[in-house]
Amino acid sequence: KNQVEQSPQSLIILEGKNCTLQCNYTVSPFSNLRWYKQDTGRGPVSLTIMTFSENTKSNGRYTATLDADTKQSSLHITASQLSDSASYICVVGGATNKLIFGTGTLLAVQP
Amino acid sequence: EAQVTQNPRYLITVTGKKLTVTCSQNMNHEYMSWYRQDPGLGLRQIYYSMNVEVTDKGDVPEGYKVSRKEKRNFPLILESPSPNQTSLYFCASSPFTGALNTEAFFGQGTRLTVV
Numbered sequence: 001k002n003q004v005e006q007s008p009q010s011l012i013i014l015e016g017k018n019c020t021l022q023c024n025y026t027v028s029p030f031s032n033l034r035w036y037k038q039d040t041g042r043g044p045v046s047l048t049i050m051t052f053s054e055n056t057k058s059n060g061r062y063t064a065t066l067d068a069d070t071k072q073s074s075l076h077i078t079a080s081q082l083s084d085s086a087s088y089i090c091v092v093g094g095a096t097n098k099l100i101f102g103t104g105t106l107l108a109v110q111p
Numbered sequence: 112e113a114q115v116t117q118n119p120r121y122l123i124t125v126t127g128k129k130l131t132v133t134c135s136q137n138m139n140h141e142y143m144s145w146y147r148q149d150p151g152l153g154l155r156q157i158y159y160s161m162n163v164e165v166t167d168k169g170d171v172p173e174g175y176k177v178s179r180k181e182k183r184n185f186p187l188i189l190e191s192p193s194p195n196q197t198s199l200y201f202c203a204s205s206p207f208t209g210a211l212n213t214e215a216f217f218g219q220g221t222r223l224t225v226v
Contacts, residue, residue: 004153032213034215041199041220041222042219042220043115043201043203043217043218043219043220044154044201044217045217046214046215046216049214089153089154093213096161097142097144097159097161097205097207097213097215098156099154099156099215100153101146101153101154101155102153103151103152103153104153
């Protein structure tokens with residue numbers, strides 16, 4: 001069964017600190033792995049997309065890693081800001097534009 | 112500006128009253144899909160369309176219909192809404208290129224409440 005699991009479910013950090021979110025997946029066939037940021041009540045917005053040949057990709061303070069052998073990915077946020085408070089969703093692309101979504105990690109950045 | 116537009120953003124309706132949620136994209140994308148998002152669950156695909164007049168069921172299609180008469184529009188139809196269809200709905204579009212890193216763009220969401 002295709003599954004994407006994320007941890008932790010929720011996380012509280014202080015502004016300026018770093019954090020790392022985890023994603024494990026069992027999806028076949030595998031096309032790509034994406035991280036999305038979703039503000040409360042809004043649509044997901046893409047942060048990074050990685051194919052199986054890429055093992056790291058950055059977008060500003062966001063850095064995603066992918067280990068296709070162990071089927072794990074992480075999203076590292078550096079020097080967090082209050083505006084980083086959101087849900088971060090790991091999404092695996094399967095066959096033919098099919099997307100399998102994780103349930104997300106809810107991040108709260110406190111001053 | 113490239114975007115996916117859903118309407119309405121919020122909707123409260125009564126059980127059994129037919130409704131349509133519209134979705135329009137201005138990026139000339141072939142692939143469009145509808146998802147619902149419920150607490151504790153990831154987004155789940157309802158229906159998708161690979162091109163005009165080509166639609167297929169996703170993972171949770173029961174109680175929903177779609178149509179794709181034009182490339183830019185992909186409306187979601189609830190013929191007889193029930194309370195278990197209360198949810199947050201998202202429309203998404205992407206080019207159908209076969210590339211491994213095809214980007215998907217999401218609308219702002221429609222919060223539907225069925226009473």
